[in-house]
Amino acid sequence: MTTNLDSIKKPIKKTKAYKAIARNLNYRNCKGYPSTGDIAVNLASQVIIAERYLEGKLPKDLVHTAESVPTKIFLYAAKQAEQERVPCYWLAxxxxxxxxxxxxxxxxxGLKPFIDRGFLLLPKGCIEYSGFGEVESIDWLYFEVRTDKSKINSNLDDSEPAILWTSSSDRLSVFYGTINLTDSLLSNDSVSEKDRKIVEQVNKLLLNTMLVLNYKPELLDKQTASESKGIGFGNAGKLPSNLARNPVWIGRVYSQGREYSKPEGKLVRPSREHYRRGHWARRRHGTREKWNYxxxxxxxxVVNQVE
Incomplete structure (x- = not known):
């Protein structure tokens, strides 16, 4: 059965919006991760929805969606990707x-993010939820550190610096969240309990990603000269449009800590393998006259992993 969403997505690759976004997000695909081409389709779909809304041509059952805060924030991300090359990062x-x-x-x-904006691509199935009778997942998100949020949406609090993020599923379900950098608050304005849980998971993962990059900036791949050109207003469009860039990884060299256990006797019940959860601590650095935290x-x- 063809739906209104299907009718919008079907011709999407012929639009100017898609072609511009796909050109700006032209990276090589990585197995187990969403393709930037699929992300471009998703972003361009919202641009088309916005254009049809302004023209009064949007189907009635989608008008409310087009007017919602999550959609407006997602449209902002789509417009950024349409206008210039936005950095993309793959989380190992x-x-x-x-x-x-x-x-x-x-x-x-006081957290000062090591990277201030970009698309973060997640391993498929990293954040899963049940939607439309089947399991869906958040496989990518756009994030940006902002102080002036009025350019995104007038309903957002403009008084405190925050990390804003937005994402969407293949079925065009849109999510967004904010991480306040002054009051240490995670905002969650979602209506349904299901959406609140999804936003909470993404908020925590994104915050931990920002913290770990401050702690170990070497986890971020260094971009080569050919990869970094074209990122930002000054260099936009200097690379050939058909040149796919290499993925920029966060944590490619990282390996999890493990505590191994030796096989026990048959009469002894083996200890169950489990995670000992991680956490963050503030530690002092420097001299007594001038401590830094x-x-x-x-x-x-991973505890009790059998050798």
Whole structure:
């Protein structure tokens, strides 16, 4: 059965919006991760929805969706990708697993993110939820550190710096969240309990990603000269449109901590393999006259893994 969403997505690759976004997000595909081409389809779909809404041509059952705050924030991300090359980062699966198993701190005020915006691509199935009778997942998100949020949506609090993020499923379900960098608050304005749980998971994973990059900036791949050109207003469009860039990884060199156990006798019940959860601690650095406090990651550990 063809739906209104299907009718919007079907011709999407012929549109100017898709072609511009696909050109700006032209990266080589990685197995186990969403393709930037699929992300471009998703982003361009929202641009088309917005254009049809302004023209009064949007089907009635989609008008409310087009007017919602999540859709407006998602449209902002789509427009950014349409207008210029936005950095893309791939979160390595082993690091993603460890960050999910790490509790966020109670207070992260003063955090200065190591990267201030971009698309974060997640391992498929990293954050799953049940939707439309089947399991779906959040496989990517757009994030940006902002102080002036009025350019995104007038309903957002413009008084405090925050990390804003937005994402969408293949069925165009849109989500967004904010991480306040002054008051250490995670906002969650979702209506349904299901959406609140999804936003909470993404908030925590994104916050832990920002913290771990402050703690170990070497986890971020260095971009080569050919990869970094074209990122930002000054260099936009200097690379050939058909040149796919190499993925930029976060945590490609990371490996999880493990504590091994030797096989026990037949009469002794073997200890169950489990995670010892990670957490964050503030530790002092410097001299007594001028202490500095830095975040330190106590990493999660796989315990009782049999050798």
């Amino acid at each position: 699966s082993e690091l993603a697993e460890s960050l999910i198993e790490t509790d966020i701190p109670d207070n992260w005020s 830095k975040w330190h990651w106590i990493e999660p550990t």
